[in-house]
Amino acid sequence: MNRLELERLSIRGLRVLERVDMEPAPRLNVIWGNNGHGKTSVLEAIYFVATSKSFRTSRIGELVRHGEAAASVKARFVERDGALPALPREQTAAVQGKSVVVRIDGNRPRALVEYATRSPVVVFHPEELTLSSGPAQGRRTLLDRLALFTRPESAEARARYTHALRARHELLRRAAESPRDDTRELDAFEALCAEHGAALTRARAAAAEALVVELQGAFTQIAAPDLALEARYVPGGSADVETAREELARGRKRDAFRASAGFGPHRDELELLLDGHPARVVASQGQHRALTLALKAAETATIAKERGIEPLLLLDDVSSELDPERTGALFSFLALHRGQIFLTTTRPELIRAEDISAEGRRDFRVFRGELDEGAG
Structure with missing residues (x-):
């Protein structure tokens, strides 16, 4: 498996970081x-320079440091396959107001999905501890991230489906308040919902x-070896366009008085x-943590297989993971990954990495928005 490596990182005006330059180690960066x-x-x-998005907020303007007009990140990525010479590239991402501009070697990509899958990255943060115990939306988002690599066209299908579904809901709301016989506009939006929802x-799937x-x-x-895990996709819609269109038409009267349609992929679930019992109900706190880590390891492995390269992790x-009960699951998770790792902690002395050489690890201290190399 080829490896993706971040060799150099330059951050300007992002959050509390005014000016940060970093040369990471090839394996572990604490x-x-x-x-x-x-x-x-x-x-x-x-994450921003690799994907054009934030994993903390959907309001991209929040990345800009207070008092600055823009935020920018520049990264030098290298793909290594062990046999051929390394293939370096420069990626930049900048945000001004609500706009994001991205470049690969100075050129605009043809589409954002092309940019977002060029240098794959997987992130695990505390909010994702609800991935196995929380609402289905988190698990749908996980499937959508993977679909960018397995079916890149899915990003456009999801956007078009969401737009058509909102338009349908508004038409149903108006019809409930003021009934009318002409349903041509509603038919048209349901056809779009069916087409893009099936895709x-x-x-x-x-x-x-x-x-x-x-x-x-x-x-x-x-996790514990005696636990049996089963995972399955439970669609809320249909992969068949005609079936989806018929179900939407049948549910008009019901959906007019609901917050969302009773049929469609917005109701998908990864069970x-x-x-044999729903993990959301029966799993202990430790089992949820192990299951979430396993989902992230599986996400990483799936992307690696589809893209042909180990993603950045x-x-x-991770300090919240480092008590006697949780340490084993965390380090078992890290042992599964053979690519480059970046992790944050308040307790660097507890980060064990016996299989990584001193040359493969670097420690960086962050203090008041400034970064310096140095072990804790």
């Missing part, structure tokens, strides 16, 4: 310091199938069962 000084912002910058269902293959092995290594605030 970013440490007290809370509130900018550790997570370093990971956010890496999204097929893409998520393919992503789920690829994920489940990797999930079983990861869970066995991270997780432990010993970003782990935020």
Whole structure:
């Protein structure tokens, strides 16, 4: 498997980081310091320059440092396959107001999805501890991230489906208040919902199938070996366009008085069962943590297989994992990854990495938005 490596990172005006330059180690990079000084912002910058998005907010303007007009991140990525010479490239991402501008070697990519999948990255942060226990939306988002690699066209299908579904809901609301016989506009939007919803269902089904293959092995290594895990995709819509159109038409009267349609991929679920029972209900706190880590390991492995390269792994605030109960699951998770790792912690002395040489690890301290190399 080829490896993706971030060789150089330059951050300007992002969050509390005014000016940060970093030359990471090829395997493990421990970013440490007290809370509130900018550790997570370093990971956010890496994620932003790799994907054009933030894992902390959907309001991209929040990345711009107070008092600055813009935020920018520049990264030098290298793909290594061990046999051929390394293939370096420069990626830049900048935000001004609500606009994002991205470049690869100075050129605009043809589409954002092309940019977002060029240098794959997987992030694990504290909010994702609800991935196995929380609402289905988090698991749908996981499938959508994977679908960018298994079915890249799914991003456009999801956007078009969401737009058409909102338009349908508004038309149904108006019709309930003031009934009318002409349904041509509603028919047209339901046709769009059916077309793009079916495409999204097929893409998520393919992503789920690829994920489940990797999930079983990861869970066995991270969790107790006597626990049986089953994962399956439960579609809320249909992969067949005509079936989807008929179901939407049949549900008009019902959906007019609901917050959302009762049929469609916005109701998809990735069902997780432990010993045949819903994990969301029966799993202990430790089992949820192990299951979430296994899902992230499976996400990483699925992307690696589809893209042909080990993604970067970003782990935020692993200090919350480092008590006697949780340490084993975390380090079992890290042992599964053979690519470059960036993690943040308030306790760097607890980060063990016996299989990584001194040359493969670097420690960086973040203090008041400034980063310096140095062990804790």
